[in-house]
Amino acid sequence: MPIEAVVAASEILLLAKREEEIAVIREATDCHSLSVVSECPDVVSFLRQQGKYANATRPDLILLDMDLSNTEECEVLTEIKKNSEFKRIPIVVIASSERYEDVFHAYDLHANAYIRKPADRTELVRVLRATLQFWLTLVRLPKQ
Template identity: 40%
Template structure:
């Protein structure tokens, strides 16, 4: 399944506490060629509530791709990633870590937790936009994703 064949906007979940990075991601996805909806949460606890459709997120859409920062308040991205990949109903959703950390231990730990992709945030604004658009193109038009079977 690719988003081109589904006929609905792609659903992204951005888990990011930095307002500047949220704004840049919004702009990058807005300018893209793929129709999409960007859902945003600011910490790890909210991310898990969104994914599990708890509380105010009872009607939340299932994301096609999760963009996850590692350094988050309340519950950090490593814990969120571990919980997503341990949950049979969530583990097939692609998770892209997009973070400022270039630490080797963060990269290794993320892949040990079954992240689908690890990207360091570029410092240059134009580069950041290109990176987000590349992630979108790759995961939504090139990659074949499984249908929602566990939902």
């Protein structure tokens, strides 16, 4: 199968709160199908196809733009990774913090990977593209 076909078929779910960050991430994920939610409870509603997400497609990859000191955001990670139906979907945490405690906490909650968000916009786009390239072409993702 050509690599392009694999990339184009990927569904990404993003949790991000700030418009400017959503815009950057959208730019980096241009050729993918990106769904964005901005409230923590919506991530689980999306996965469960509840309410306005009744027609949501199961994502291949979840990006959580999060602050590890925010308990509610950590609960989203915990909730997905404890749910036998959704836990196998890889979650990449994108965060500003490079504190040991935050990074450890994310992996301890079974985040699949932790990426530090560079302050520079161009650099962020580069890092996100490389991250998606790795996850969507080299990595074999789980299937239902």
